[in-house]
Amino acid sequence: MISALPAYPPQGSVMNFELDLQILSAVQLNPRISWTRLAAILSVDPSTISRRWTRMRDNRTVWTTCFAVPKPVSEHMMYAFVELSCAPGRRQQIIDVLTDEHRIYSVNCTSGSRDLFLIVSAPGLVALDGYIDDRITSISGVTGAKTHFVQSVHLDGPGSRLGFLTDSQAKDVLQTVPVPTRRIPMSESYLDLISALAGDIRRPVSDVQREVGRSVSSVSRGIEALLGVEWARWRVDIAHDHMGWEAEAMLWLRVDHPERDRVIAMVTKQPHVRLCASVVGEANLVGSFWMRDLYELDAIERRLQSAFPEVSVVDRWIIPRVAKRTGHVLDGEGLWSHFIGLQ
Template structure:
């Protein structure tokens, strides 16, 4: 089980994914060898993992892709087999078990609206054990997981780490950046020396390009962890009907809630979907009460409880929410016509 120092280290790497242990040691006032040992223990036990991917600068989803939340209903006793098939599919970013008339919901990204429609019909609906689907298209993503922070550091430590992080974004997306991002896709802390032979470039050029993509708004760097081992026992999805004049204020309020991991406008009877992490189900009552008091015109159209996440941002997870395997993220779908 992670302790306070582990949480500080994870939080620090969320802010500056490639901070050196010597730099972090000065911020935390801890010996760098201790930090290195702790990080190795966390990653080797599969409690912490990292990823990065190219994305849309504004929405925070992979570049040029359309995203949707897809409900999946399963035949009795077939949910496990359906999960095993769906987690292997590249366009399926996440797979969550949930409550209500659906058994699962998926976060999927493809290159066009038409390919999303076809993908759900031809690749999801036909999986043995799937009895039905329902698609909610995401329009604007206001909050997404790569920006979520543990909040284990004080304001001074956060400011110090942000100052250390490269802040000069590249003027354009050079072709050389793509293989670099792919090489860092499952370990954002790989050294330039480790990447030299793989990329066929000098250490100095690789180091320069790493700094460039670290500062780029169109690359997302994520540090994820086994949430159940760190105290979050469940998740929930709230489907809100928000009057459009109040949408910006509601989203601004949701940004202040540490529970919120994802928030986006959607199609359907609700126009805002909010994904929450919960330490217990009572937290959901508190959040709903706060919303009701602050925004009496907002209506909760539905609420889904999420007892298990089987896949998150390309990583399949076990029952303890440790990572098991990585499935490369890919929204480019080829259909046989």
């Protein structure tokens, strides 16, 4: 099923805008699909797809990431959502410091009683707590912090989909994803490839080959293997507020344990949900959604509370600006600026 088009395509005709979203949806399913294969699926010319992808990249409205999960067993990575309060007039200075930190995956401006919302990682609860206390709260201008430890992530960027392909088209794209014929363990050689692809999953094989110093055929086989292993992930991100979505909203929910699995199933199936995670606190479930306009938040809440009247909305936030997303730094207009990397 094709998702409804965002209101008011920001550039070009409706037809071209829809093609952009179809290309993005396909690359989310197979980030290295050849334009020739995709052209046959979408019934367009390969040069058209190449040209439109290049335009989106050049306009800094789309970027990609490749990373490994989980970390080595010796590093049991833990995550936390952190609210920060900033002294008046100091927010941008604090953002500039935070975006350079490799342990901080995402930096978001928010509404309500906090100024910033971060996603932070570290190897273990003690290390995570220490990093937040020793590094983040010590930044000049930070006046307060509140930490929500993450129990589990039910859906995040790699799992969310734009959904602008028909079921048949999505099936055809998925059939182009390589399927490993054997179990492939994580190794340094594969981690080298992931490092080379970290800031651009569609980087040409020849560029990766020059960086890792192996043969073109070895690199090509290695990249193909990475697309099918369970410990490698990719993200295809967009500057959503330049692609038809006005804002991002976060709902903090309190859900009784017997209903949790059913609520999670519903939240993760909502259109354009970007994140769903269980956390420890008064609110124990968090959902993040892209919206075409602010009124859409009311519709999201109505659907949820109609299905689950006992679920309480503890808080709701609007995220008007993203400063960093999964290691990529965005400028003041929400466009891609540069890649910092992840740790």
